[in-house]
Amino acid sequence: TEEKSLNFLEEIIEQDIKDGKHPQIHTRFPPEPNGYLHIGHSKSICLNFGLAARYGGQTNLRFDDTNPTTEETEYVDSIKDDIRWLGFQWDNERYASDYFEELYRMAVTLIKKGLAYVDDSTAEQIALSKGTPTEQGRPGPNRDRSVEENLELFEAMRAGKFPDGSRTLRAKIDLASPNMHMRDPILYRIKHAHHHRTGDAWCIYPMYDFAHGQSDSIEHITHSICTLEFIPHRPLYDWFIEKLDIFPSHQYEFARLNLNYTVMSKRKLLQLVNEGFVSGWDDPRMPTISGLRRRGYTPESIRDFCDRVGIAKRENIIDVSLLEFCIREHLNKIALRRMAVLDPIKLILTNYPEGEVEIMEGENNPEDPNAGTRPVPFSRELWIEREDFMEVPSKKWFRLAPGAVVRLKNAYIVRCDDFTKDDEGNVTEVRATYLPESRSGEEGSSVKVKGTIHWISAAHAITAEIRLYDRLFRSENPAAEEGDFKDDLNPESLTVIPAAYLEPGMADADPATKYQFIRKGYFVLDKDSRPGKLVFNQTVTLKDTWAK
Numbered sequence: 001t002e003e004k005s006l007n008f009l010e011e012i013i014e015q016d017i018k019d020g021k022h023p024q025i026h027t028r029f030p031p032e033p034n035g036y037l038h039i040g041h042s043k044s045i046c047l048n049f050g051l052a053a054r055y056g057g058q059t060n061l062r063f064d065d066t067n068p069t070t071e072e073t074e075y076v077d078s079i080k081d082d083i084r085w086l087g088f089q090w091d092n093e094r095y096a097s098d099y100f101e102e103l104y105r106m107a108v109t110l111i112k113k114g115l116a117y118v119d120d121s122t123a124e125q126i127a128l129s130k131g132t133p134t135e136q137g138r139p140g141p142n143r144d145r146s147v148e149e150n151l152e153l154f155e156a157m158r159a160g161k162f163p164d165g166s167r168t169l170r171a172k173i174d175l176a177s178p179n180m181h182m183r184d185p186i187l188y189r190i191k192h193a194h195h196h197r198t199g200d201a202w203c204i205y206p207m208y209d210f211a212h213g214q215s216d217s218i219e220h221i222t223h224s225i226c227t228l229e230f231i232p233h234r235p236l237y238d239w240f241i242e243k244l245d246i247f248p249s250h251q252y253e254f255a256r257l258n259l260n261y262t263v264m265s266k267r268k269l270l271q272l273v274n275e276g277f278v279s280g281w282d283d284p285r286m287p288t289i290s291g292l293r294r295r296g297y298t299p300e301s302i303r304d305f306c307d308r309v310g311i312a313k314r315e316n317i318i319d320v321s322l323l324e325f326c327i328r329e330h331l332n333k334i335a336l337r338r339m340a341v342l343d344p345i346k347l348i349l350t351n352y353p354e355g356e357v358e359i360m361e362g363e364n365n366p367e368d369p370n371a372g373t374r375p376v377p378f379s380r381e382l383w384i385e386r387e388d389f390m391e392v393p394s395k396k397w398f399r400l401a402p403g404a405v406v407r408l409k410n411a412y413i414v415r416c417d418d419f420t421k422d423d424e425g426n427v428t429e430v431r432a433t434y435l436p437e438s439r440s441g442e443e444g445s446s447v448k449v450k451g452t453i454h455w456i457s458a459a460h461a462i463t464a465e466i467r468l469y470d471r472l473f474r475s476e477n478p479a480a481e482e483g484d485f486k487d488d489l490n491p492e493s494l495t496v497i498p499a500a501y502l503e504p505g506m507a508d509a510d511p512a513t514k515y516q517f518i519r520k521g522y523f524v525l526d527k528d529s530r531p532g533k534l535v536f537n538q539t540v541t542l543k544d545t546w547a548k
């Protein structure tokens with residue numbers, strides 16, 4: 001096999017290894033537990049875990065839990081489930097909140113070095129005094145406070161002596177820097193809020209920039225990989241490491257994964273959940289890992305997708321049809337073939353003996369020689385798809401129509417004789433004669449047929465609810481439109497078929513098994529199923545049918 005060329009991160013790591021820079025590489029995946037993981041996160045997961053695996057290193061799972069008001073243990077648990085499901089196992093489970101004491105001591109160190117000060121301004125006043133990229137910031141009255149006073153005030157902040165928002169700790173760097181992040185950034189803010197792990201032990205919390213890099217350093221992360229918007233944060237990341245003289249982790253940036261016809265910010269996904277536009281984080285239309293899993297996506301298909309997307313240094317938007325291509329590729333190999341009629345009409349074989357039942361044999365998977373076969377009962381009255389019959393056939397019509405001949409999958413060839421309609425003109429019943437010699441697998445039929453259709457024996461059919469999905473949004477980039485992104489939701493993203501007909505063997509359908517309903521797409525049993533009431537989700541259609 002051809003060796004794939006290295007991406008820029010692999011090049012960097014191979015060079016570092018050659019230079020003997022680290023005994024072992026160490027990466028981390030650092031989610032904030034403020035929502036469920038989405039397909040964008042899987043890109044970062046595959047990258048961080050993949051690099052460590054490739055170069056014999058380790059990966060930490062670190063919860064970036066420095067914002068008590070948005071973080072919850074439910075999210076921590078779902079994140080761990082999703083990472084394991086994707087096929088990865090972290091070497092160490094860490095929490096930024098484990099480092100609150102150490103981070104506090106680092107802040108004290110900066111104060112003692114004259115590199116941090118307590119500011120009595122509010123966050124709004126600070127933002128104003130920072131200036132603009134073209135106009136430099138103004139020093140506030142507290143910038144030259146003595147070390148002693150700063151130490152006392154910072155300790156009092158920690159001790160809960162001040163109300164929320166009344167003071168901050170800021171780094172003393174450069175108010176004229178062209179990089180706004182270097183203009184005396186805030187390190188700590190006061191927030192009397194309960195934290196999902198530390199409870200009420202703290203009422204000051206470190207900002208992302210002060211927590212992230214030092215957490216990397218504490219864990220001896222060698223390659224800290226994040227998305228492009230953190231490029232301007234890198235000088236600050238390096239500044240803390242230099243001034244604190246701690247383990248030199250390095251930050252590298254790649255382009256985040258964007259997908260069309262969906263949104264990927266947790267804030268927006270949370271809105272969809274909270275405002276009831278979807279049934280939950282794991283609604284099969286959601287771009288979350290749990291939604292994709294419930295929809296019937298496999299970990300293999302998502303890893304393949306991330307691999308095909310590759311690592312870029314420029315922002316781009318990936319077409320969701322690539323994701324669908326990846327799942328079709330995998331399901332084609334593993335899905336069990338079954339028949340299901342989603343929009344039924346009756347087909348009566350007038351010359352087939354009443355009461356007779358034959359057991360036909362259907363292949364489980366033509367792509368897999370070891371998959372075997374299944375029995376499928378056949379009888380005089382069958383369900384077929386309404387769309388497989390045409391009263392007045394068009395020119396290239398190879399399915400049922402008066403006088404036309406088709407094969408019933410795994411069974412006989414039939415010739416359509418006539419049909420009946422109701423008062424509204426809907427076809428209610430189609431009648432045909434079957435050719436007794438034409439049973440599949442037996443010789444004897446010289447009749448040539450151009451079409452094969454699927455069917456279910458009416459006497460043996462079981463019913464199931466089937467949920468069909470379309471894109472969650474009507475526009476390619478809902479986030480870019482003016483106004484509310486929710487105005488762009490696709491009102492037809494979910495179609496429920498209350499009672500489709502399935503082969504009787506599907507009564508034992510298993511949630512871990514993937515199915516292809518032949519000619520209809522790939523399906524998976526949904527968690528809403530109950531004994532006697534099956535529910536299936538359509539994972540994806542058989543072909544890319546999306547008309548642009």
Ligand code: ATP
Nearest residue numbers: 030031032040041043044226227256257264265266
């Ligand atoms: P959101 O904007 O959805 O809240 P986030 O970046 O704040 O996303 P985190 O929980 O902080 O979410 O992300 C954890 C890790 O996953 C980070 O390293 C982040 O860079 C990465 N990540 C998040 N979204 C994407 C994406 N779309 N593509 C690639 N990596 C991503």
Ligand code: MG
Nearest residue numbers: 030031032064
């Ligand atoms: Mg984040």
Ligand code: MG
Nearest residue numbers: 032034266267
């Ligand atoms: Mg975020």
